[in-house]
Amino acid sequence: MVTRSHGGRRSAADRLEQQLIADRFLTEPQMEDLLFAYGINWPSYALPMERLAECFGVQLTRSYSRPTVRGGASLGFRSVARPDAVHMLIELKRLGLPIEPRSLVTALVDHVADARTLSASELSAYWYRSQRDKWPPRTIGSEGRTNRSNAIRETHRTATGYTVEFWRDADRIPREMTVRAPRYRRPRRQIDATCPECAFEYTQGDPDSSAAHRREHRVRMSVLAPRANRRIQAVCEPDTGRVRVTARSPVWLHREMYERARAFKREFRYDFVKWGSGRRDDDPMVQGFLFVTPDDRFTGACAFRWRDFSTDAPARWGLQWIWISPAFRRQELSIVTGLGFGPSLAISWSRHRLRPPWTLFSVLMGMRDY
Incomplete structure (x- = not known):
C-alpha cells in the first residue's frame, strides 16, 4: 500500500464525506474512492473491502435507493453504514495512515448527542476527540507468534508522527507490525484505594475514577468537616443553635439535610436516603433540624416525621434519623430535648429505644466511630 499527499484529492474527500453524512451509507467503490482521496492507494485486489471491514469488527450491509413510488423497485448495493465507516477510518488512522x-x-x-445507548462504532467516534493520537500501541501480524530471535527489525516514522515497527522473517516477508501513537503515554498503575478522609472507594490511576473521587470528596468533607456559612445567621432560630427545615424551606437547606442523610445512610449501611432529595422533601409532615455551632457551622442534622400508627397507640412525632459530624460527637450536648416536641415524641432507632433525657451522648451510644 502506497500513501501520497495530493492537495487535489481534498475536494474529492470533502464531497464523499458530505455524501456519507447525507446518505448515511457509502458503497464499496465509494469507500475505496474515499481512501484514495485521503491519499491511500488501497490494494483492493489483495485485501477486499469486506475483508478489511472484518479486521475492524465491521460487517458490510446493503443500502437501497428510495423507490420513486410506494411498492416500486429499488436497487441494493453492498455498503458501509456511516457509524461503521467512521469507525474504520479511525482504526486506519490508528495504524498511522494519513487520515483525518x-x-x-x-x-x-x-x-x-441525545442517545442513551451507543453502538461500538458510535462509541469509537464518541471517544475520538479525547483519544486522538494517544491510543495504546496496536500490534497486527500473521497467525502464530513471530520468532523474533531470527527476525529482522525495522523502524519507520510516518508523516503523521506514528512509529511503525516491522518484524520480517529470513525471507524479508513482514510477519508482525506494531504502531505507536505520537502522544501515547504509558498509563499509571491502577490501584484500588479508599480515601482516609472521606472513605470514598476509587481506583488510583483511573482518570474517571479519580475525578469521581474529587467531586464526591468535596461534598462529603462539607459535612464531615463543616465550614462556617454566613447564610446560617439569617435562618437560625435565636438562642437555640438549630435551623428548622420543612417542606417549604429554601432549597439550600434541603440540600444540607440531604447530604447529612446521605452520610447517615453510608455509615449505617441503609438501603436508601431518608430525606426526599437534594432539592426538597415535599412531605408536609416532616421536620428537619440542622444543628449549629456559635461560629455558624452545621454540625449535624436529624429528621422527624408524624407517625399515625392506626392502632390504639396515639399518633406522635417520631425521630427517623440523626447524624452528627464525627468531630462533634461524644460532647454531652443536649439537642433533642430542646426541639420543642414535648411528651408527643417517640424515638426509635433500629433496635434502640431511647428515653428521656435525650442527649447527644445517649443518642450516639449505639453509634460506632466514623
Missing part, C-alpha cells in the same frame, strides 16, 4: 475523519466524527457525535 474529524468532520465525520463531529457529525456522527452530534447525531447521537
Whole structure:
C-alpha cells in the first residue's frame, strides 16, 4: 500500500464525506474512492473491502435507493453504514495512515448527542476527540507468534508522527507490525484505594475514577468537616443553635439535610436516603433540624416525621434519623430535648429505644466511630 499527499484529492474527500453524512451509507467503490482521496492507494485486489471491514469488527450491509413510488423497485448495493465507516477510518488512522475523519466524527457525535445507548462504532467516534493520537500501541501480524530471535527489525516514522515497527522473517516477508501513537503515554498503575478522609472507594490511576473521587470528596468533607456559612445567621432560630427545615424551606437547606442523610445512610449501611432529595422533601409532615455551632457551622442534622400508627397507640412525632459530624460527637450536648416536641415524641432507632433525657451522648451510644 502506497500513501501520497495530493492537495487535489481534498475536494474529492470533502464531497464523499458530505455524501456519507447525507446518505448515511457509502458503497464499496465509494469507500475505496474515499481512501484514495485521503491519499491511500488501497490494494483492493489483495485485501477486499469486506475483508478489511472484518479486521475492524465491521460487517458490510446493503443500502437501497428510495423507490420513486410506494411498492416500486429499488436497487441494493453492498455498503458501509456511516457509524461503521467512521469507525474504520479511525482504526486506519490508528495504524498511522494519513487520515483525518474529524468532520465525520463531529457529525456522527452530534447525531447521537441525545442517545442513551451507543453502538461500538458510535462509541469509537464518541471517544475520538479525547483519544486522538494517544491510543495504546496496536500490534497486527500473521497467525502464530513471530520468532523474533531470527527476525529482522525495522523502524519507520510516518508523516503523521506514528512509529511503525516491522518484524520480517529470513525471507524479508513482514510477519508482525506494531504502531505507536505520537502522544501515547504509558498509563499509571491502577490501584484500588479508599480515601482516609472521606472513605470514598476509587481506583488510583483511573482518570474517571479519580475525578469521581474529587467531586464526591468535596461534598462529603462539607459535612464531615463543616465550614462556617454566613447564610446560617439569617435562618437560625435565636438562642437555640438549630435551623428548622420543612417542606417549604429554601432549597439550600434541603440540600444540607440531604447530604447529612446521605452520610447517615453510608455509615449505617441503609438501603436508601431518608430525606426526599437534594432539592426538597415535599412531605408536609416532616421536620428537619440542622444543628449549629456559635461560629455558624452545621454540625449535624436529624429528621422527624408524624407517625399515625392506626392502632390504639396515639399518633406522635417520631425521630427517623440523626447524624452528627464525627468531630462533634461524644460532647454531652443536649439537642433533642430542646426541639420543642414535648411528651408527643417517640424515638426509635433500629433496635434502640431511647428515653428521656435525650442527649447527644445517649443518642450516639449505639453509634460506632466514623
